[in-house]
Every structure is written in C-alpha cells, then in structure tokens.
Amino acid sequence: MQILLIRHGESEADILNVHEGRADFELTERGRKQVGSLSQKVKKDFPPDFIWASTLKRARETAETxxxxxxxxxxxxxxxxxxxxxxxxxxxxxxxxxxxxxxFFHERFENGESFIEFRMRIETIFSKIVTGNKYERIAIVAHGGVINNILRAFYQMPINMDYYFKIEDTGISLIEFTDKEKVIHFINDTSHLGNI
Known part of the structure; x- marks a missing residue:
C-alpha cells in the first residue's frame, strides 16, 4: 500500500504572520494555484484511489480540489x-x-494539547487508516505537524527526537508498506510549483 502525504497550499495565515495551528484560515489565491498544479502532478504521476483529509479549511479545500x-x-x-x-x-x-x-512534552498549551497528546492522536488515526485500508494507493491531505508525526510514526522515532521534516506548501511525500518492508520513496517534492 502506498500513501501520499500532502500538505495544504499557502493559507492566509502564511501572509499574515500569525500562529496557525487550529486557527481555521482559507487558502490564498497563490495557494489555490499551488493546489491546481499539485492536482495535475498527482493525477499524472500517482493518482490515489481514496483521499483522507483534515477538516480545517486549508486542507479540506486542497483535498476536495x-x-x-x-x-x-x-x-x-x-x-x-x-x-x-x-x-x-x-x-x-x-x-x-x-x-x-x-x-515538557506532557504539558499542554493553554486551552490546547501537549506534544505527547498530538503524537498519540496522529499515531492512532494513522493506524486506523492503514489497518482499515482496502486500496493500493491513498492520500492523506493535512498539515506540516501532522505529516511530521506520521513520518515519525513510520520511522518509529521516539517522542523526544528533535528532528523536523521540512514540508513546504503542497509538498508531496510518498511512503509505502510492502509485505517485507517499509519504504520512503521521497519527502517534500515541490517540483510541481515551478514559479508559483
């Protein structure tokens, strides 16, 4: 089973210089162009059979397009x-x-969650998606932090590792589960963006 991990396009928060996280900003016009280019590349090179997506506007619009x-x-x-x-x-x-x-990893942001809770939330949903999957290739359209935690889970990295996978707007990563091994094909491909 192949899994495309796709980050959403540029959002309004990116140009407003604000903390995004759970703030629910829309895509910018540039973000929509990025998503259009992303969609053509994915359709041509590795179209998924099914897409899972975050409910936040920037990821939802990316996934729906x-x-x-x-x-x-x-x-x-x-x-x-x-x-x-x-x-x-x-x-x-x-x-x-x-x-x-x-x-500390176990301490929550005020009115938010801790890094441990975030990691466990993503590991849980990723496990549910993988074990319930019936398709050859799926896509998960989400956010930089979510994709980082999926990759950390895939690599079986401990929570206290301070590595960060840089995932750009509409960056595509491709991982695969085979009968014998786990394969990373590539991380953060943005070749579809050109001059966007």
Missing part, C-alpha cells in the same frame, strides 16, 4: 487536524509571546 481533479472520494477526518495550539491560534507572533510554549 485534488479529489475533483482525479475523480476519487474524499473522507474528512477531524483527527487529522493540525496541532491544537490553544490560545496561540490566530495570534500574531508577537502577541503569542505572552503565552510561552510548555517546557
């Missing part, structure tokens, strides 16, 4: 939402400094 282009169903899943950064969501980077980040 991709699904329409390819002609495959999209299943929205709340558990694929980005990290719940609580009171920081939507605040400017300066304002957010009033709410310091927790020092």
């Amino acid at each position: 991709l699904g329409e282009t390819i002609g495959c169903p999209v299943q929205l899943e709340e558990e694929l939402m980005e990290f719940n950064n609580g009171v920081q969501a939507g605040l400017s980077l300066e304002e957010a400094k009033k709410y310091p980040e927790p020092k």
Whole structure:
C-alpha cells in the first residue's frame, strides 16, 4: 500500500504572520494555484484511489480540489487536524509571546494539547487508516505537524527526537508498506510549483 502525504497550499495565515495551528484560515489565491498544479502532478504521476483529509479549511479545500481533479472520494477526518495550539491560534507572533510554549512534552498549551497528546492522536488515526485500508494507493491531505508525526510514526522515532521534516506548501511525500518492508520513496517534492 502506498500513501501520499500532502500538505495544504499557502493559507492566509502564511501572509499574515500569525500562529496557525487550529486557527481555521482559507487558502490564498497563490495557494489555490499551488493546489491546481499539485492536482495535475498527482493525477499524472500517482493518482490515489481514496483521499483522507483534515477538516480545517486549508486542507479540506486542497483535498476536495485534488479529489475533483482525479475523480476519487474524499473522507474528512477531524483527527487529522493540525496541532491544537490553544490560545496561540490566530495570534500574531508577537502577541503569542505572552503565552510561552510548555517546557515538557506532557504539558499542554493553554486551552490546547501537549506534544505527547498530538503524537498519540496522529499515531492512532494513522493506524486506523492503514489497518482499515482496502486500496493500493491513498492520500492523506493535512498539515506540516501532522505529516511530521506520521513520518515519525513510520520511522518509529521516539517522542523526544528533535528532528523536523521540512514540508513546504503542497509538498508531496510518498511512503509505502510492502509485505517485507517499509519504504520512503521521497519527502517534500515541490517540483510541481515551478514559479508559483
């Protein structure tokens, strides 16, 4: 089984310089162009049979555009939402400094979740998607933090590893489960963006 991990296109938060996380911003016009280009590449090179997507607007629109282009169903899943950064969501980077980040993995952001809770949420939904899958290739359209945690789960990395996989807007990663092994084909392919 192959799994495409796709990050949403540029959102309004990217140009407003605010903390996004659970803040529910729309795609920008540039983001929509990115998604159009992404959709054509995926349709041509590795079309999925089924798409799972976060319910947040930026990921949902990305997934729905991709699904329409390819002609495959999209299943929205709340558990694929980005990290719940609580009171920081939507605040400017300066304002957010009033709410310091927790020092330990088990501590929650105010009105949000801890890094351990986030990792476990993503591992749980990823396990459900993989074990319930009946398709040869699926896509998961989500967020940078979600994709990072899926890759950490795939690599079986401990929670305290400080590696970060840089995933750009509409970056595509392809992983695969075979009968014998787990394969990483590529991470963060953005070749479809050109001059966008």
